[in-house]
Amino acid sequence: MRTIYQKFETLLQYTTTDFKRYLYEKVAWDSRMIGIIGPRGVGKTTMILQYIKENLDSKKALYVSADDMYFGESRLVDLADEFYKNAGEYLFIDEIHKYADWSRELKNIYDSFPTLKLVFTGSSVLDILKGSADLSRRAIIYNLQGLSFREYLKFFHNYETDVYSIKQIVGNEMKLKDIKHPLPLFNDYLKRGYYPFGFENEINLRLSQIIVQTLETDIPQYANLNVSTARKLKRLLAIIAESVPFKPNFSKIAEIINVSRNSLEDYFLYLEKAGLIMQLRDETSGIRELGKVDKVYLDNPNIIFSLAGDKSAIGNIRETFFFNQMRIKNEVISSKKTDFIVDNYSFEIGGKNKQQNQLEKDGKSYVVKDDIEFGYQNVIPLWAFGLNY
Numbered sequence: 001m002r003t004i005y006q007k008f009e010t011l012l013q014y015t016t017t018d019f020k021r022y023l024y025e026k027v028a029w030d031s032r033m034i035g036i037i038g039p040r041g042v043g044k045t046t047m048i049l050q051y052i053k054e055n056l057d058s059k060k061a062l063y064v065s066a067d068d069m070y071f072g073e074s075r076l077v078d079l080a081d082e083f084y085k086n087a088g089e090y091l092f093i094d095e096i097h098k099y100a101d102w103s104r105e106l107k108n109i110y111d112s113f114p115t116l117k118l119v120f121t122g123s124s125v126l127d128i129l130k131g132s133a134d135l136s137r138r139a140i141i142y143n144l145q146g147l148s149f150r151e152y153l154k155f156f157h158n159y160e161t162d163v164y165s166i167k168q169i170v171g172n173e174m175k176l177k178d179i180k181h182p183l184p185l186f187n188d189y190l191k192r193g194y195y196p197f198g199f200e201n202e203i204n205l206r207l208s209q210i211i212v213q214t215l216e217t218d219i220p221q222y223a224n225l226n227v228s229t230a231r232k233l234k235r236l237l238a239i240i241a242e243s244v245p246f247k248p249n250f251s252k253i254a255e256i257i258n259v260s261r262n263s264l265e266d267y268f269l270y271l272e273k274a275g276l277i278m279q280l281r282d283e284t285s286g287i288r289e290l291g292k293v294d295k296v297y298l299d300n301p302n303i304i305f306s307l308a309g310d311k312s313a314i315g316n317i318r319e320t321f322f323f324n325q326m327r328i329k330n331e332v333i334s335s336k337k338t339d340f341i342v343d344n345y346s347f348e349i350g351g352k353n354k355q356q357n358q359l360e361k362d363g364k365s366y367v368v369k370d371d372i373e374f375g376y377q378n379v380i381p382l383w384a385f386g387l388n389y
């Protein structure tokens with residue numbers, strides 16, 4: 001137990017608080033149980049350490065990673081019991097998905113220590129409705145994604161920029177303080193700005209490791225998949241990387257990687273939950289999650305450059321950025337006439353020479369152009385959609 005406290009104090013000492021993620025102020029930190037899930041590398045650990053450092057007495061709080069060697073001989077509920085008896089009030093458990101039977105033990109802790117507040121983080125593959133205990137009625141779950149272009153400007157370059165709603169963006173109301181030429185910064189963001197660790201210029205190595213760990217550990221562990229299935233996931237991601245954006249032919253792909261069609265749809269869902277791909281759905285039943293998958297994209301432009309390098313198609317990068325940034329606060333669905341529909345607005349994505357032939361003259365259709373600094377009328381610069389969160 002003393003070793004855990006020492007690790008906690010060391011981490012706290014080196015945690016900075018000058019930049020906070022978009023989700024930080026939205027979390028109801030005083031709730032009895034909070035879950036923060038998201039892909040690897042987006043800053044979940046840093047966010048909870050920042051909250052402890054700024055708001056709590058470290059003697060009444062404890063941070064522990066679920067893969068700590070301590071749990072080789074002790075259970076999570078035993079740690080909570082000892083912490084609670086020593087006047088502990090806030091228990092933070094990082095990477096809960098690495099702990100066997102995590103849901104049952106969290107339920108037991110919640111029920112056994114009514115004044116203890118719990119915060120846990122985990123892989124976005126986690127499903128709180130699965131497992132031996134249903135935490136959906138006990139835990140408030142938040143999903144943390146990677147940096148927006150706005151957050152990148154602050155974290156990488158210390159430029160303060162306001163958050164703009166989709167209505168303000170289509171109205172070309174965006175203003176970049178102290179930035180005369182946004183395009184060089186935007187192009188840098190596309191290559192290394194989605195993950196906070198890109199600031200350290202080690203994006204390719206770290207991102208490659210994250211992809212491998214997600215495919216070989218996170219997804220197989222969650223879905224009880226064997227080693228051969230993990231290899232099929234790698235093959236599937238390679239096929240997606242070579243083809244995006246594409247309309248999935250599940251029967252053909254299932255034949256290529258030698259799995260059933262039903263299993264393949266599950267694999268796509270696992271990759272989506274894990275933050276490796278995005279699936280653009282149509283408006284079926286008016287509910288995005290139930291819609292038919294129309295196109296498949298890699299999750300963000302950084303992954304595109306990591307997997308495809310210089311072979312990356314610029315049209316794919318543009319659409320991926322738009323979809324990636326808009327999905328956080330808006331419903332994004334496919335369109336038969338344009339590339340995307342977002343909250344009843346239609347968007348066609350392209351370069352500076354993109355024409356308006358496909359647009360309806362309804363006042364709600366827009367051309368989104370890369371390679372332009374500022375918008376006019378129904379033409380909007382692509383980078384502007386990175387200011388939505």
